[in-house]
Amino acid sequence: MKSVDYRELIALRRGGAQIVEVLPAFEYRTTHIAGAIHLPLARVIVDASNRLASDRPIVVYCRDAL
Amino acid sequence: MSARAAAQLELMDFREVYHYPRGKADWIVRGLPSDPSPSLRERMRAFPYFVNNLLPVIRSGWIRWSHRSSVGDFIDRTPKTLKPRERLAREAPTAGAPFAVVLDDSGVLLGAIDDWRPDVVAIEAMISAPQTIRPDMTAALAARLLAHAPYLLVSTALGVYLGRYRQPSAKGGSNDGERPLQPGVFDASDPE
Numbered sequence: 001m002k003s004v005d006y007r008e009l010i011a012l013r014r015g016g017a018q019i020v021e022v023l024p025a026f027e028y029r030t031t032h033i034a035g036a037i038h039l040p041l042a043r044v045i046v047d048a049s050n051r052l053a054s055d056r057p058i059v060v061y062c063r064d065a066l
Numbered sequence: 067m068s069a070r071a072a073a074q075l076e077l078m079d080f081r082e083v084y085h086y087p088r089g090k091a092d093w094i095v096r097g098l099p100s101d102p103s104p105s106l107r108e109r110m111r112a113f114p115y116f117v118n119n120l121l122p123v124i125r126s127g128w129i130r131w132s133h134r135s136s137v138g139d140f141i142d143r144t145p146k147t148l149k150p151r152e153r154l155a156r157e158a159p160t161a162g163a164p165f166a167v168v169l170d171d172s173g174v175l176l177g178a179i180d181d182w183r184p185d186v187v188a189i190e191a192m193i194s195a196p197q198t199i200r201p202d203m204t205a206a207l208a209a210r211l212l213a214h215a216p217y218l219l220v221s222t223a224l225g226v227y228l229g230r231y232r233q234p235s236a237k238g239g240s241n242d243g244e245r246p247l248q249p250g251v252f253d254a255s256d257p258e
Binding site: 001002003004005006008009010012017020021022023027030031032033034035036039040041042044045048049052054056057058059060061062063064 | 086089090094100112224
């Protein structure tokens with residue numbers, strides 16, 4: 001997997017990438033990157049096939065690098 | 067956390083997967099489009115993480131300067147490591163939970179096995195969201211987190227597995243038990 005910074009993320013977002021937040025629901029509800037899909041970490045393996053398109057790039061994020 | 071999710075997606079054959087390690091804190095502080103627009107409080111909360119993202123040396127330097135023990139001093143490599151498609155052996159390892167951890171080819175942590183089910187493939191037997199911490203977290207903060215979790219796994223910001231956090235004994239190891247925690251900047255309620 002490749003790490004991206006915010007500039008690359010902006011470009012990917014403009015290009016139609018799927019942006020995925022993997023934090024718990026309350027974090028997502030508080031605020032998220034505009035247009036991001038909510039897919040909590042515990043649900044990725046279970047739900048990704050149904051919720052994400054395999055023919056478009058995906059960018060995954062959480063809160064920070066800590 | 068996001069590195070783990072990205073590794074899981076790659077394992078599921080999603081071909082073009084990226085990881086934004088600086089995350090939402092970076093995005094919010096830069097004022098980029100968010101939904102809903104974050105409150106001032108949210109921006110303030112994100113700011114210490116933003117700073118640490120840019121200059122992690124501040125936090126690690128503070129830990130060294132104040133002679134605190136860090137999680138990196140107490141890492142235990144006991145849990146068995148498995149590949150995602152590997153089948154669990156008939157006999158469970160004798161060590162306690164997690165019985166094993168599941169890593170991809172790059173050593174990124176995918177999940178942990180708490181319930182040993184013989185002959186089941188590791189990726190089907192694992193829980194995918196065990197709590198992880200970073201090696202430069204103070205041991206005192208890790209001990210507080212451990213009060214609310216069965217175990218803590220240690221990984222880098224890029225998701226690479228380092229081991230299980232082994233709590234120092236009461237007699238020695240960490241000097242943090244003798245000091246109050248520094249308040250504030252990195253909140254105990256904000257593990258990965």
